[in-house]
Amino acid sequence: MRSRKLRMGMVGGGPGAFIGQIHRMAAALTGEISLVCGAFSTDPAASREFGITLGLAPERSHPDYRALLAAEAALPPQERIDLLAVVTPNASHCEIACAALERGIAVFCEKPLATTVEEARQIAEASRRNARPVALAHTYAAYPMVIEARQRVRRGEIGAIRKIMVDYTQGWLAPARLPAEQKQAAWRMDPQRSGPSGCLGDIGVHAAHLAEYVTGRRITRLLADLGRTAGRALDDDAALLLRFDNGARGVLTASQISIGEENDLSFRIYGEHGHLRWRQQRPDSLMLAIGDGPVQVLRAGHSTLDSLTQAVSRLPPGHPEGYIESFANLYKEFCTQLRSGSTAWLPDVSDGVRGMQFIESAIRSSEAGGCWTPLNAEDAA
Numbered sequence: 001m002r003s004r005k006l007r008m009g010m011v012g013g014g015p016g017a018f019i020g021q022i023h024r025m026a027a028a029l030t031g032e033i034s035l036v037c038g039a040f041s042t043d044p045a046a047s048r049e050f051g052i053t054l055g056l057a058p059e060r061s062h063p064d065y066r067a068l069l070a071a072e073a074a075l076p077p078q079e080r081i082d083l084l085a086v087v088t089p090n091a092s093h094c095e096i097a098c099a100a101l102e103r104g105i106a107v108f109c110e111k112p113l114a115t116t117v118e119e120a121r122q123i124a125e126a127s128r129r130n131a132r133p134v135a136l137a138h139t140y141a142a143y144p145m146v147i148e149a150r151q152r153v154r155r156g157e158i159g160a161i162r163k164i165m166v167d168y169t170q171g172w173l174a175p176a177r178l179p180a181e182q183k184q185a186a187w188r189m190d191p192q193r194s195g196p197s198g199c200l201g202d203i204g205v206h207a208a209h210l211a212e213y214v215t216g217r218r219i220t221r222l223l224a225d226l227g228r229t230a231g232r233a234l235d236d237d238a239a240l241l242l243r244f245d246n247g248a249r250g251v252l253t254a255s256q257i258s259i260g261e262e263n264d265l266s267f268r269i270y271g272e273h274g275h276l277r278w279r280q281q282r283p284d285s286l287m288l289a290i291g292d293g294p295v296q297v298l299r300a301g302h303s304t305l306d307s308l309t310q311a312v313s314r315l316p317p318g319h320p321e322g323y324i325e326s327f328a329n330l331y332k333e334f335c336t337q338l339r340s341g342s343t344a345w346l347p348d349v350s351d352g353v354r355g356m357q358f359i360e361s362a363i364r365s366s367e368a369g370g371c372w373t374p375l376n377a378e379d380a381a
């Protein structure tokens with residue numbers, strides 16, 4: 001496997017879709033993956049046609065994912081796909097991911113992993129039973145300076161963590177009436193396709209994941225206040241207080257109705273000796289302050305950074321890298337995991353289960369009028 005490209009299939013990401021094209025660019029950027037088959041749309045004819053326009057062989061451009069998996073199983077093992085990218089709306093992740101895992105195919109799944117904790121656990125169990133890994137598309141975890149922050153926390157540079165602030169603010173759902181052709185908004189506000197949460201499932205899980213991923217601390221309890229615009233079935237705004245397993249306190253805000261905001265994700269992490277701050281809109285910079293000394297700006301691409309950070313930077317300092325490169329880092333690390341059996345930092349199925357626990361407990365807390373709620377049964381003990 002080491003000497004050849006890995007073969008990838010894709011489900012979702014058809015004409016006009018957002019994230020599927022990013023996955024295709026990111027996978028190509030690794031130089032280690034070839035897209036060889038797909039089922040790209042809910043419309044069978046459009047799905048086949050789209051595969052052909054991407055340059056896939058007609059016999060590997062499928063009307064739906066079942067046809068794709070059946071066709072793969074009929075191929076000689078040396079021609080089958082090694083991984084399947086699942087880039088459909090949330091409600092179909094579980095069914096598609098489990099079907100692929102049962103056929104022995106590794107899965108690169110979009111977040112949120114599923115629509116319930118139970119579904120997420122089904123995927124985890126299918127992954128374990130078939131000994132095939134699941135990577136989770138927590139894009140922001142793969143930015144070089146986020147990995148640098150994580151490594152510095154792990155080395156104890158800012159000391160024991162005391163306070164964690166994460167904020168993910170967008171404005172694209174601010175208009176009370178969205179244009180009918182805005183299909184990304186339509187499914188995100190439909191519980192049948194999105195699951196039980198809008199804003200938390202779409203962006204809040206990224207923020208919650210970063211809080212745990214960078215600090216190594218686990219959220220044990222939360223208190224949530226979820227808001228929704230009149231006429232919408234799901235939340236589009238959220239404010240949460242968090243408690244972590246070491247007693248640290250946190251605040252998480254996520255909003256899609258903050259008019260005029262773009263994709264403003266940031267964290268501030270305060271330890272006993274110092275703090276770290278990062279903002280997605282300036283991803284190559286990480287702010288570090290030790291004690292009451294001046295804030296230092298650490299910049300991507302420098303040889304003084306952690307070796308893991310350097311391994312996910314392609315360019316020298318001052319040459320910005322961003323969203324697509326970060327996605328490519330996820331794919332590259334998944335290739336490493338598929339070839340070697342291990343990964344140093346890739347978000348996986350357990351992060352997906354945590355994400356669903358976060359969403360479900362936030363909904364429970366908010367529906368109870370804003371009560372402190374454990375993230376899972378063990379945390380309640």
Ligand SMILES: NC(=O)c1ccc[n+]([C@@H]2O[C@H](COP(=O)([O-])OP(=O)(O)OC[C@H]3O[C@@H](n4cnc5c(N)ncnc54)[C@H](O)[C@@H]3O)[C@@H](O)[C@H]2O)c1
Pocket residue numbers: 011012013014015016017018019020039040041042043064065087088089090092110111112137138139183184187201202
């Ligand atoms: N990691 C990130 O930063 C990030 C960003 C955006 C979206 N997402 C996630 O990606 C997923 C897709 O979001 P999007 O914005 O690209 O949606 P989208 O509506 O733009 O695209 C979804 C595509 O999937 C196709 N599709 C739906 N069901 C299908 C099925 N059963 N079989 C085959 N194709 C099917 C649709 O026809 C469409 O082409 C969601 O889970 C979302 O949460 C993640």
